[in-house]
Amino acid sequence: MxxxxxxxxxxxxxxxxxxxxxxxxxxxFGGNNFSVTYGVVDSDHSPQSQKFIGALGGIHGVTTTVESKGQALNDLRNNHVDVVVEIPQGFGAALGNPGGAQVTVRPTQASQTSSTASVADQILAEVLNGFTANGARSAVVLAPPATSAVNKxxxxxxxxxxxxxxxxxxxxxxxxxxxxxxxxxxxxxxxxxxxxxxxxxxxxxxxxxxxxxxxxxxxxxxxxxxxxxxxxxxxxxxxxxxxxxxxxxxxxxxxxxxxxxxxxxxxxxxxxxxxxxxxxxxxxxxxxxxxxxxxxxxxxxxxxxxxxxxxxxxxxxxxxxxxxxxxxxxxxxxxxxxxxxxxxxxxxxx
Incomplete structure (x- = not known):
């Protein structure tokens, strides 16, 4: 001693x-240190989809990049973004319908095995619910993760x-x-x-x-x-x-x-x-x-x-x-x- x-x-x-x-x-784990980068594919090009993207990008720790689907998936495969969010055509009109609207989330393999994908889904769901009319049921749909060679x-x-x-x-x-x-x-x-x-x-x-x-x-x-x-x-x-x-x-x-x-x-x-x-x-x-x-x-x-x-x-x-x-x-x-x-x-x- x-x-x-x-x-x-x-x-x-x-x-x-x-x-x-x-x-x-x-x-x-202390404080709000989490950060996530979304590659956003906007196929609707409506005022509602633009507001949705703006609200998503305004969250602390969130970065959004609006790009074409091909470029977004390429960035996903190269780990330049954590997840890709696909906003379908008719998104703005569907927000006011009883069936609600859907956005598709496609994670990387790396983010799928970590906490990134689940937190990214939660953030999207909260933002989407804020844009949905009362009684409508909007949803975040999880797509298969993108890989460079369809690797599972x-x-x-x-x-x-x-x-x-x-x-x-x-x-x-x-x-x-x-x-x-x-x-x-x-x-x-x-x-x-x-x-x-x-x-x-x-x-x-x-x-x-x-x-x-x-x-x-x-x-x-x-x-x-x-x-x-x-x-x-x-x-x-x-x-x-x-x-x-x-x-x-x-x-x-x-x-x-x-x-x-x-x-x-x-x-x-x-x-x-x-x-x-x-x-x-x-x-x-x-x-x-x-x-x-x-x-x-x-x-x-x-x-x-x-x-x-x-x-x-x-x-x-x-x-x-x-x-x-x-x-x-x-x-x-x-x-x-x-x-x-x-x-x-x-x-x-x-």
């Missing part, structure tokens, strides 16, 4: 983690790529950061320097061990997902391998970088948790990014896990090719190069 209290770095991150935990969940994505299909990104994050950072810090604290690194081994061999072996650990964990995860839960992958595994390898490089590099600030394995464990924890909850693995405040949605796109998660979803769920995730791969490669360069410059043997 006394030794733990003396380790100020470890104690700082231990106590700071509790504060960070509250801040993250406060941002996720289940929850396990959606969360498998997210779990792959999560394993790469946790194992990539923790193994290298804690392992190297422990070797330094026990003076093993110093003794290694007295051997004929070159420094690059010593560090390379430790980093390669971290990467191999991630690969083994990924194999177990993927095999379990495919065989036990019948998860479906609609893209190429060869294409998926590219962001996976770059992601491993990025997070192993971050773990290597953290060893320059951690003198003991305890402080390395606290520091790695302090770094990984925000990314885990803010990068779209467990909660949709749309639940975050708009300013934070911009910030999280700096995090490498956001790009890794996006690339894995687009390849495994949407079946896109390597050219479609080029930006994701470029960002991950930049993270790997920069973190390894800084870590090599700042590394201490004792």
């Amino acid at each position: 006394r030794a733990g209290l003396r380790n100020r770095v470890a104690m700082f991150f231990t106590l700071g983690l509790a504060f960070l935990f509250m801040v993250i969940f406060g941002l996720l 994505i289940t929850a396990i299909d959606y969360f498998l790529p997210a779990m792959i990104a999560y394993i790469i994050l946790q194992s990539g950072i923790n193994y290298v950061a804690i392992g190297l810090a422990d070797l330094r604290a026990r003076k093993v690194l110093r003794r290694f320097r007295a051997t004929p081994l070159r420094p690059v061999q010593i560090l390379g072996a430790q980093i390669a061990g971290g990467a191999l650990t991630v690969v083994l964990q990924l194999l177990v995860l993927i095999v379990a997902g495919l065989l036990l839960f019948q998860a479906k992958v609609y893209g190429s595994w060869l294409v998926a391998l590219v962001p996976m390898v770059l992601g491993i490089g990025a997070f192993v590099g971050i773990g290597f970088l953290l060893t320059s600030a951690a003198r003991t394995s305890e402080s390395a464990r606290g520091l790695s948790t302090f770094v990984a924890f925000p990314m885990m909850f803010l990068s779209g693995i467990f909660f949709p990014i749309t639940t975050l405040p708009s300013w934070l949605q911009t910030v999280v796109h700096v995090l490498p896990l956001t790009w890794l998660t996006d690339a894995m979803h687009r390849v495994m769920n949407d079946g896109v090719g390597l050219a479609d995730i080029a930006l994701d791969c470029l960002v991950l490669a930049a993270w790997a190069v920069v973190t390894f360069a800084i870590a090599t410059w700042r590394f201490r043997w004792d």
Whole structure:
């Protein structure tokens, strides 16, 4: 206990983690942070449909884009909008009829497996009821979700790529950061320097061990997902391998970088948790990014896990090719190069 209290770095991150935990969940669930983007197809072009669109866009957290049906569905497939709202011809006239009016909602696969689709439906229903005459029964009709290749994505299909990104994050950072810090604290690194081994061999072996650990964990995860839960992958595994390898490089590099600030394995464990924890909850693995405040949605796109998660979803769920995730791969490669360069410059043997 006394030794733990003396380790100020470890104690700082231990106590700071509790504060960070509250801040993250406060941002996720505190206040009215939800945002949803509607692609609106107005086939009625009546004053009533225009007022309906205006009322929908006037709600806090709601963004509307009026476009053609083809463009709206294309934006939906590319995740540029969360849902598409189709206002049929005759909508304005039907509002005053006893049968009421209907609008059709078409979600993405991603929004269908999160809370986005249900909240989007509730918002639409409330706005629609406000325009409906007394006694009329208007309705929001849910259409099949749009996909890039008519893929029927289940929850396990959606969360498998997210779990792959999560394993790469946790194992990539923790193994290298804690392992190297422990070797330094026990003076093993110093003794290694007295051997004929070159420094690059010593560090390379430790980093390669971290990467191999991630690969083994990924194999177990993927095999379990495919065989036990019948998860479906609609893209190429060869294409998926590219962001996976770059992601491993990025997070192993971050773990290597953290060893320059951690003198003991305890402080390395606290520091790695302090770094990984925000990314885990803010990068779209467990909660949709749309639940975050708009300013934070911009910030999280700096995090490498956001790009890794996006690339894995687009390849495994949407079946896109390597050219479609080029930006994701470029960002991950930049993270790997920069973190390894800084870590090599700042590394201490004792």
